[in-house]
Amino acid sequence: MREALNTIARERLVQVVVLTANGPAFSAGHDLKELNARRGDADRGRAYFKHVMDLCSSVMQQIITLPQPVIAAVQATATAAGCQLVASCDLAVASQSAKFATPGVNIGLFCSTPMVALSRNITRKAAMEMLLTGEMISAEDAARIGLVNHVVAPGTEREEALKLAKKIAAKSPLTVKIGKEAFYRQIEMPLAEAYRYTSEVMVENMLARDAEEGIAAFIEKRDPKWEGR
Amino acid sequence: MREALNTIARERLVQVVVLTANGPAFSAGHDLKELNARRGDADRGRAYFKHVMDLCSSVMQQIITLPQPVIAAVQATATAAGCQLVASCDLAVASQSAKFATPGVNIGLFCSTPMVALSRNITRKAAMEMLLTGEMISAEDAARIGLVNHVVAPGTEREEALKLAKKIAAKSPLTVKIGKEAFYRQIEMPLAEAYRYTSEVMVENMLARDAEEGIAAFIEKRDPKWEGR
Amino acid sequence: MREALNTIARERLVQVVVLTANGPAFSAGHDLKELNARRGDADRGRAYFKHVMDLCSSVMQQIITLPQPVIAAVQATATAAGCQLVASCDLAVASQSAKFATPGVNIGLFCSTPMVALSRNITRKAAMEMLLTGEMISAEDAARIGLVNHVVAPGTEREEALKLAKKIAAKSPLTVKIGKEAFYRQIEMPLAEAYRYTSEVMVENMLARDAEEGIAAFIEKRDPKWEGR
Numbered sequence: 001m002r003e004a005l006n007t008i009a010r011e012r013l014v015q016v017v018v019l020t021a022n023g024p025a026f027s028a029g030h031d032l033k034e035l036n037a038r039r040g041d042a043d044r045g046r047a048y049f050k051h052v053m054d055l056c057s058s059v060m061q062q063i064i065t066l067p068q069p070v071i072a073a074v075q076a077t078a079t080a081a082g083c084q085l086v087a088s089c090d091l092a093v094a095s096q097s098a099k100f101a102t103p104g105v106n107i108g109l110f111c112s113t114p115m116v117a118l119s120r121n122i123t124r125k126a127a128m129e130m131l132l133t134g135e136m137i138s139a140e141d142a143a144r145i146g147l148v149n150h151v152v153a154p155g156t157e158r159e160e161a162l163k164l165a166k167k168i169a170a171k172s173p174l175t176v177k178i179g180k181e182a183f184y185r186q187i188e189m190p191l192a193e194a195y196r197y198t199s200e201v202m203v204e205n206m207l208a209r210d211a212e213e214g215i216a217a218f219i220e221k222r223d224p225k226w227e228g229r
Numbered sequence: 230m231r232e233a234l235n236t237i238a239r240e241r242l243v244q245v246v247v248l249t250a251n252g253p254a255f256s257a258g259h260d261l262k263e264l265n266a267r268r269g270d271a272d273r274g275r276a277y278f279k280h281v282m283d284l285c286s287s288v289m290q291q292i293i294t295l296p297q298p299v300i301a302a303v304q305a306t307a308t309a310a311g312c313q314l315v316a317s318c319d320l321a322v323a324s325q326s327a328k329f330a331t332p333g334v335n336i337g338l339f340c341s342t343p344m345v346a347l348s349r350n351i352t353r354k355a356a357m358e359m360l361l362t363g364e365m366i367s368a369e370d371a372a373r374i375g376l377v378n379h380v381v382a383p384g385t386e387r388e389e390a391l392k393l394a395k396k397i398a399a400k401s402p403l404t405v406k407i408g409k410e411a412f413y414r415q416i417e418m419p420l421a422e423a424y425r426y427t428s429e430v431m432v433e434n435m436l437a438r439d440a441e442e443g444i445a446a447f448i449e450k451r452d453p454k455w456e457g458r
Numbered sequence: 459m460r461e462a463l464n465t466i467a468r469e470r471l472v473q474v475v476v477l478t479a480n481g482p483a484f485s486a487g488h489d490l491k492e493l494n495a496r497r498g499d500a501d502r503g504r505a506y507f508k509h510v511m512d513l514c515s516s517v518m519q520q521i522i523t524l525p526q527p528v529i530a531a532v533q534a535t536a537t538a539a540g541c542q543l544v545a546s547c548d549l550a551v552a553s554q555s556a557k558f559a560t561p562g563v564n565i566g567l568f569c570s571t572p573m574v575a576l577s578r579n580i581t582r583k584a585a586m587e588m589l590l591t592g593e594m595i596s597a598e599d600a601a602r603i604g605l606v607n608h609v610v611a612p613g614t615e616r617e618e619a620l621k622l623a624k625k626i627a628a629k630s631p632l633t634v635k636i637g638k639e640a641f642y643r644q645i646e647m648p649l650a651e652a653y654r655y656t657s658e659v660m661v662e663n664m665l666a667r668d669a670e671e672g673i674a675a676f677i678e679k680r681d682p683k684w685e686g687r
Contacts, residue, residue, distance in 0.1 A: 032673050039670060049664045050657070057653035064649065069361055090357045108630045108672025108682065109663055110637030112644075112656040119645050121353055123604035124579055128548045131637060132527055132626050145604075146352035146374075168361050172337045179339030179360060186341075187348050188648045190417045191293065195286035198341040199279070205338055206278045212268060214337025215261050224337065298590055319586045350582055375581035375603075397590050401566045408568030408589060415570075416577050419646045420522065424515040427570040428508070434567055435507045441497060443566025444490050453566065 002055070005062045012228065015173050016165040017066070019089060020073040020158055026098065027082025029114075030056070032107070056081055057113055060088040064184050067177040069168055073161035074098040074148065077136075080111055083147075087117035090180065092148040093161040094139040100147060103134035122146050172210035172226040231284070234291045241457065244402050245394040246295070248318060249302040249387055255327065256311025258343075259285070261336070285310055286342055289317040293413050296406040298397055302390035303327040303377065306365075309340055312376075316346035319409065320393060321377040323368040324386040329376060332363035351375050401439035401455040460513070463520045470686065473631050474623040475524070477547060478531040478616055484556065485540025487572075488514070490565070514539055515571055518546040522642050525635040527626055531619035532556040532606065535594075538569055541605075545575035548638065549622060550606040552597040553615040558605060561592035580604050630668035630684040 008014050021027060030052065038045035063070050063085075072078075072085065072092040079101045086092050086100065102111035102118060111118075111131055119127045122145040130137060139151045152160045168176060182201045186194040205211055209229045217224035237243050250256060259281065267274035292299050292314075301307075301314065301321040308330045315321050315329065331340035331347060340347075340360055348356045351374040359366065368380045381389045397405060411430045415423040434440055438458045446453035466472050479485060488510065496503035521528050521543075530536075530543065530550040537559045544550050544558065560569035560576060569576075569589055577585045580603040588595060597609045610618045626634060640659045644652040663669055667687045675682035 033677060035664070036670075036673050036677065044665055046661060046665060049661045053657040053660050057657050061650065061653060069357075090361065091354055105629045105633055105637060106672070107676045108633045108666070108668035108670075108684070109660070110633050110640070112637060112640045112659045112663065113653065115637075115641055116644055116649070116652045116656050119641065120649070124645075125549060125604055125607050128527075128641065129607050131641065132548065132629075132634065133622070134629070135625075146354055149354050149358050164362070167364075171334045171361075171363070175334055175337045175339050176361065179334060179341060179344075182339070182341045183344055183348065183357065183360065184649070186345055187353075191345070191349070191413070192290065194345045195290060195342065198345050199282040199286050201341045202282050202338070203275060203278045205341065206264070207273055207275060208337070210337035212265075212337075214335070215265050218336045219262060219265065226337070298586075319590065320583060375583055378583050378587050393591070396593075400563045400590075400592070404563055404566045404568050405590065408563060408570060408573075411568070411570045412573055412577065412586065412589065415574055416582075420574070420578070420642070421519065423574045424519060424571065427574055428511040428515050430570045431511050431567070432504060432507045434570065435493070436502055436504060437566070439566035441494075441566075443564070444494050447565045448491060448494065455566070 002059050002062065005059065005066055008068065009066055012173070014068055015169040015176070017068050017070045018073050018158070018161045018165050019070055019085070020161070021075065024076060025082065026074045026076050026078040027085055028077070028079050029081030029084070053113060060084060060113075060117060063088045067180065068173075069176060069180055071161045071165055072148075073158045074139075075154075075157050077101075079103055080114055084111075084114035084117045087114070087121045087147060091164060093150045093152060093157050093164065094142060094148040095154045095157040096139055096151055097154045098139040098142070098157070099136040100130075100139075100142050101134060101136045102130050105132060106134040118147075172214065172224075172228065174208060174210050174226075174228050175205065175214070178205050231288050231291065234288065234295055237297065238295055241402070243297055244398040244405070246297050246299045247302050247387070247390045247394050248299055248314070249390070250304065253305060254311065255303045255305050255307040256314055257306070257308050258310030258313070282342060289313060289342075289346060292317045296409065297402075298405060298409060300390045300394055302387045303368075304386050306330075308332055309343055313340075313343035313346045316343070316350045316376060322379045322381060322386050322390040322393065323371060323377040324383045325368055325380055326383045327368040327371070327386070328365040329359075329368075329371045330363060330365045331359050334361060335363040347376070401443065401453075401457065403437060403439050403455075403457050404434065404443070407434050460517050460520065463517065463524055466526065467524055470631070472526055473627040473634070475526050475528045476531050476616070476619045476623050477528055477543070478619070479533065482534060483540065484532045484534050484536040485543055486535070486537050487539030487542070511571060518542060518571075518575060521546045525638065526631075527634060527638055529619045529623055530606075531616045532597075533615050535559075537561055538572055542569075542572035542575045545572070545579045545605060551608045551610060551615050551619040551622065552600060552606040553612045554597055554609055555612045556597040556600070556615070557594040558588075558597075558600050559592060559594045560588050563590060564592040576605070630672065630682070630686065632666060632668050632684075632686050633663065633672070636663050
């Protein structure tokens with residue numbers, strides 16, 4: 001996935017990414033057997049665990065820094081780092097039969113990195129309940145608390161995610177890239193700094209060819225032709 | 230609007246502001262024709278765009294720093310900087326027929342300053358969907374995600390906003406001023422610092438004449454007489 | 459309460475705390491008569507008010523830093539610092555007849571410290587409405603905005619809170635302690651720092667005996683035996 005995202009980041013023809021899964025689960029996160037097998041290492045697995053956690057956290061942040069929006073199409077259970085993956089995506093569409101959990105607490109390993117993404121998507125008490133009980137929540141509850149955008153009939157989640165992707169792919173890829181980057185940067189700033197920063201972003205965006213074309217097309221009541229610059 | 234807010238900030242007799250609009254829209258934000266006309270400037274409009282963005286961001290922050298609460302009464306469509314205006318108000322009442330969007334992405338100019346206010350009002354995925362698709366959301370959805378407080382029958386939004394304003398106008402204006410200022414300051418602080426700061430605010434508030442009067446009136450089961458000091 | 463929490467923090471056999479109240483209210487916060495009686499002090503009560511505010515803020519932060527999760531079981535009205543108490547708990551279960559308010563504004567003393575907890579649980583406009591109007595909200599509304607996790611039939615809130623507590627008490631107390639502490643620390647960090655910090659937390663958690671046992675039990679499809687180390 002890291003390599004795929006690295007390739008996509010440089011690929012100008014890809015405008016939106018839909019992240020989906022085959023098989024019975026969306027993602028259950030780490031392979032526990034693989035982790036446990038390294039307890040026999042000279043350092044009891046510490047170096048390996050660190051490598052795995054750093055890699056996982058790095059992939060989640062790649063989604064945030066990717067120029068293209070990423071939409072999760074969740075067909076089934078998303079747990080632990082799999083739930084984190086959904087929370088890390090810009091948008092998410094879930095099947096009515098999808099379920100979500102951060103169950104690490106049940107196996108003695110708290111979902112501490114998943115909670116970074118989770119707690120930036122949903123309210124504190126909702127996050128705390130998922131993290132402390134480890135219980136599954138329904139797609140409907142996930143939508144209610146803000147973990148996913150839409151809940152759709154089972155089997156249509158990929159199609160609905162693609163519809164959403166196509167809407168976004170009709171926009172200027174440059175504009176979308178500018179906006180996505182600015183979103184995640186400004187959200188970590190105090191208000192005054194966020195306004196200084198985004199005001200600058202909008203001035204540069206205004207001077208881009210695609211804004212000139214988009215505004216002209218809007219005034220002339222015609223469809224814009226994006227050049228991506 | 231900047232001048233009106235500057236005047237209101239010094240006006241002791243104004244206790245609450247209701248922000249409303251005439252005409253078919255609440256506000257559509259910037260005048261695109263006016264902006265585009267400056268592309269012929271020697272600097273391609275850069276200085277003018279900067280002036281406009283700084284002014285807009287400054288007015289939004291004036292609402293936050295105004296001593297009096299500001300209630301948006303949204304009768305119709307609020308888009309781009311118009312949607313930002315609603316998000317920037319302390320409270321908002323919307324007609325069932327009001328609609329909200331950040332459609333800059335459709336014209337190649339991402340709603341980067343509007344997202345500062347939007348992303349501080351609603352969850353990330355809800356904000357991202359509005360920003361990336363540019364689509365309208367209903368008043369009902371706006372209430373569900375936290376962009377407005379109440380949705381009311383069309384034509385009654387001004388009256389309902391005034392009712393809310395009158396409730397707040399019955400409080401001590403000094404107390405409201407202290408509280409509003411502290412709200413936006415503490416929200417940007419880490420928890421321990423926020424408690425240190427607001428504890429000090431409450432001690433000073435406790436020593437004000439209006440707190441002495443308010444607490445005495447409460448104990449004596451009579452209506453308080455505010456002096457605004 | 460400060461002393462009780464200090465004792466509980468050192469008590470290894472206590473795994474979860476359920477905070478509940480006797481009498482007609484959950485908590486109405488400060489004793490206004492007691493506060494007002496100190497206006498006759500040489501400093502008009504300033505030192506005493508400061509002592510009371512610091513103590514209150516300190517108890518709220520004790521709940522956050524307590525190793526064990528704290529669940530509020532709210533049987534009736536929770537106002538001012540009582541509402542802050544609910545907001546400060548990790549989880550909350552409320553009776554259908556419970557009500558919530560931050561009514562300080564009605565007596566000239568804005569709920570400035572309560573808003574620290576409140577504004578970190580619910581959206582800005584919902585918080586602002588409670589703070590500026592001082593009005594009661596229902597348990598149902600409290601659940602909708604994220605102030606409480608569950609609303610249950612009157613008289614069953616303590617039982618339901620205990621059920622939730624028992625679920626959490628079945629986990630490793632070490633894991634829960636690690637997770638709760640990391641939750642409140644990471645939530646105040648920028649994203650990259652939060653990932654660096656929680657990745658380290660998970661590596662240490664992975665090396666603990668309870669994670670080794672929990673993962674082994676999961677793989678072997680048996681119940682884990684926690685040792686709390």
